[in-house]
Amino acid sequence: KNEVEQSPQNLTAQEGEFITINCSYSVGISALHWLQQHPGGGIVSLFMLSSGKKKHGRLIATINIQEKHSSLHITASHPRDSAVYICAVNSGGSNYKLTFGKGTLLTVNP
Amino acid sequence: SQTIHQWPATLVQPVGSPLSLECTVEGTSNPNLYWYRQAAGRGLQLLFYSVGIGQISSEVPQNLSASRPQDRQFILSSKKLLLSDSGFYLCAWSTIGTAGRTQYFGPGTRLLVL
Numbered sequence: 001k002n003e004v005e006q007s008p009q010n011l012t013a014q015e016g017e018f019i020t021i022n023c024s025y026s027v028g029i030s031a032l033h034w035l036q037q038h039p040g041g042g043i044v045s046l047f048m049l050s051s052g053k054k055k056h057g058r059l060i061a062t063i064n065i066q067e068k069h070s071s072l073h074i075t076a077s078h079p080r081d082s083a084v085y086i087c088a089v090n091s092g093g094s095n096y097k098l099t100f101g102k103g104t105l106l107t108v109n110p
Numbered sequence: 111s112q113t114i115h116q117w118p119a120t121l122v123q124p125v126g127s128p129l130s131l132e133c134t135v136e137g138t139s140n141p142n143l144y145w146y147r148q149a150a151g152r153g154l155q156l157l158f159y160s161v162g163i164g165q166i167s168s169e170v171p172q173n174l175s176a177s178r179p180q181d182r183q184f185i186l187s188s189k190k191l192l193l194s195d196s197g198f199y200l201c202a203w204s205t206i207g208t209a210g211r212t213q214y215f216g217p218g219t220r221l222l223v224l
Contacts, residue, residue, distance in 0.1 A: 033212070041148075041198055043215040086154065096142055096161070096204075097169065098213065102153040 003027050006087050006101035013108050019074035021104045023087030026068065030090045033098065034061050034072050037084040046072070046085075077108045112137035116201050116216035123223055129174075129188040131219050133201030136182065141203040143184040144213065145176055148198040160184060161206065196223045 005024045013019055023032070034046040047054050047061040049070075054061050058077075063070040074081055087101040113136045123129060135141055145157045156169045158176035166176050173192050177185045184201055199219045204211040 031211075035215075041218045041220070043200060043202075043218075045212050045214060048212045088154075096144075096159050096167075097156055098154075100154040 002101070003091065003099050004087055004089055004101040006085075006104050008104060009102070010105045011107070013077050013106070015078055015108055015110050017077050017108075019077050019081070019106065019108075021072045021085050021087075021106070023070045023072070023101055024068060025070075025087075025089050025091070025099075027089070027091040027099075029068075032063055032070050033088040033090075034070075035086040035088060037086060037103065039083070043086075074106075077106075079108045079110050082107050112203075112214065114201060114203055114214060114216040116199075116219055118219060119217065120220045121222070123191050123221065125193055125223055126190050129186070129191050129195070129221070131186040131199055131201075131221075133184040133186075133216055134182055135184075135203045138182070138203065138205070140181060140206060142206055142211070143178060144202040144204075145184065145186050146200040146202065148200065150197065154200070158186070191223045193223050196221055 003026050007022045031048050031050045033048050035043050036046050037043045049061055049063050058075045060073040084103040084105050086103045088098040091099055115134050143160045146154045147157050148154050158166055158168055160166050160178045163178055174188050201216040202213040204213045
């Protein structure tokens with residue numbers, strides 16, 4: 001079993017829909033990261049959080065440490081949001097090593 | 111502002127040939143540096159990380175090695191490539207610290223070993 005599990009693996013939405021991507025982890029962590037990988041391969045860090053909630057534009061990330069669960073929400077989704085969204089955690093006492101989920105492929109249709 | 115460069119962007123190499131991928135960071139000092147690989151259909155995997163010049167930690171046994179000859183330069187090498195070395199290689203950097211740090215990724219190198 002992977003230490004970081006994401007769901008769903010694939011998600012197709014219509015423009016304007018509210019999107020939720022989930023991430024569950026099985027180890028103690030010091031931080032959780034949400035990353036976005038564009039079709040060309042480039043990766044952008046969206047959020048790093050260790051508690052509570054963060055918001056940036058139409059993106060919201062939440063984490064529940066007790067339940068070992070995080071969600072990434074996209075409000076008013078747009079075709080340009082189409083990408084792979086990756087959850088990763090700093091675990092095992094390491095401030096350096098990231099353990100990654102396999103990613104969620106989001107496709108937003110116009 | 112900080113910038114991270116990787117080259118080449120794409121590379122096609124025969125099995126058994128050597129490899130050298132270079133990563134450089136601008137606009138920051140003493141960064142942590144990382145090499146990741148993303149194989150087809152699989153998630154990202156940490157290969158090496160470095161907390162300083164000449165300091166390299168390997169995460170998985172493999173056909174690859176890494177070096178950090180200068181503070182902001184990180185090199186991934188192989189003496190003889192295998193077919194299984196094909197993948198998308200990403201370099202990343204972060205600041206040092208006692209808590210998790212945001213990692214900033216380079217544009218990546220697509221390597222195809224034939």
